[in-house]
Amino acid sequence: MTTAPSIEDYTPFSISPNPNTLHITPGLKAVLAKVRFTVNKRQGLCALLGDVGLGKSTLLRYLFGEYAANENCLTTLVPTPKFPSPFAFLKYMATDLGVDGKRSLTQQRDELERWLIDRYEAGKNVVIFVDEAQVLDNAQLELVRGLLNFETHTHKLVQIVLAGQLELREKLQSEKNRALYSRISTYSVLDPLTLEETGGMLAHRCKHESINNPFTTEAVEKLYVVTKGIPRSVLKVAALAYEMMLMEGAQTIDPELVSDTVPEVAV
Ligand SMILES: Nc1ncnc2c1ncn2[C@@H]1O[C@H](COP(=O)(O)OP(=O)(O)OP(=O)(O)O)[C@@H](O)[C@H]1O
Ligand SMILES: [Mg+2]
The missing domain is CATH 1.10.8.60 (Helicase, Ruva Protein; domain 3)
Known part of the structure; x- marks a missing residue:
């Protein structure tokens, strides 16, 4: 059981990623504009990269809060994508969005696609936020690529925001993930x-x-x-x-x- 913090635990300068304390610098404003462009225009994938402690998690939670509060959007946030398999990763996201659970990767993907088509037709935008995305392995990144193949002639059926440390950039730029890299709509690197x-x-x-x-x-x-x-x-x-x-x-x-x-x- 967790205990509520006492007043002695309190510091005004906490290092928790509390989105309510985010100070929007001109750099962050530009990053927010890029993410909003990708999500609002349903262009699929955006990547938020940066060294440790630069504010990625806080920014991601800020955006998650913004879209979660939007009645035309359905959202999920994966704080730490440490899953044993692509199926476990997919099932987590699907369940959190309210999609029926299925017993295999293929069935789960098909179910999610059906659900996304329904939501698209109902005018809803589905947004998945993934923090610590540098821990995703190539098979999980391939799953992300597969989700971006759910699309109409003009729009992606799901928008995905990946936030991660700089090693994510190396992973995305590697030969194996070229297909995913080329699908990135907007790409931002946070500065100090x-x-x-x-x-x-x-x-x-x-x-x-x-x-x-x-x-x-x-x-x-x-x-x-x-x-x-x-x-x-x-x-x-x-x-x-x-x-x-x-x-x-x-x-x-x-x-x-x-x-x-x-x-x-x-x-
Ligand atoms: N622009 C900002 N305004 C206010 N606080 C900020 C800002 N940027 C970062 N912070 C604060 O700095 C701390 C570290 O930020 P955060 O945890 O989001 O970094 P991170 O990039 O996710 O780090 P890591 O790579 O270790 O996961 C948090 O308390 C966060 O709220
Ligand atoms: Mg973080």
């Missing part, structure tokens, strides 16, 4: 934050958590330099610096406090 965006993300968090922003301009500069603008690293240092500030009974976080924090955190 700039100095300005680092300050913006921290300010956004403080506003979201209804606390005063304690970071001085110099502290943000220091944070940016030590974390290279990687959001998860920024938040880890910020969380501990904030805790130390509270323990000292202080109101602001200066660069010295950030420097004291860095050795304690794996950035």
Whole structure:
């Protein structure tokens, strides 16, 4: 049984992928536009790539929330696609979408296709979000390719958003997955934050958590330099610096406090 977190567990700078805390930078705005284009125009596949801690899961959950709230869409999110076989992967997605379970890969695929045709005719757009897609093996990527073959003359019957670390790009670009790679409608690679965006993300968090922003301009500069603008690293240092500030009974976080924090955190 899980226990509800107590107030002592709380930090305004949590590293969980909470989509409500997403600070939309110009780079993210462009990524969102590309994903929305692929999904809304029913163009099939889009890939969201980036190094660790850059915000892929958060962005994926943000988009999932957006489409899940759209009454014309049916969605599923696969947070970690660690399945023993393509059939297990397919069955998970189908069941979560509400498709009847079948006993073989072929039957399940046929059932899903029938269901997708029905939904298409009813004007619904079906969107599958897959996080950690770098763990998909070639057989599972081949399954994804197969799903993209469900189509009309103009539209894909299912839209798929794959998010993954940079090794996913290598997998997609390998000879074996050329057919899938060529089906990617839009492709985005997340960048680290700039100095300005680092300050913006921290300010956004403080506003979201209804606390005063304690970071001085110099502290943000220091944070940016030590974390290279990687959001998860920024938040880890910020969380501990904030805790130390509270323990000292202080109101602001200066660069010295950030420097004291860095050795304690794996950035
Ligand atoms: N633009 C942003 N605004 C606010 N918070 C952000 C932003 N980008 C990332 N974060 C935060 O940084 C942390 C790490 O992000 P996330 O877990 O989404 O990264 P990831 O790319 O999925 O990492 P991994 O490759 O390890 O799975 C999360 O707490 C997330 O909310
Ligand atoms: Mg992630």
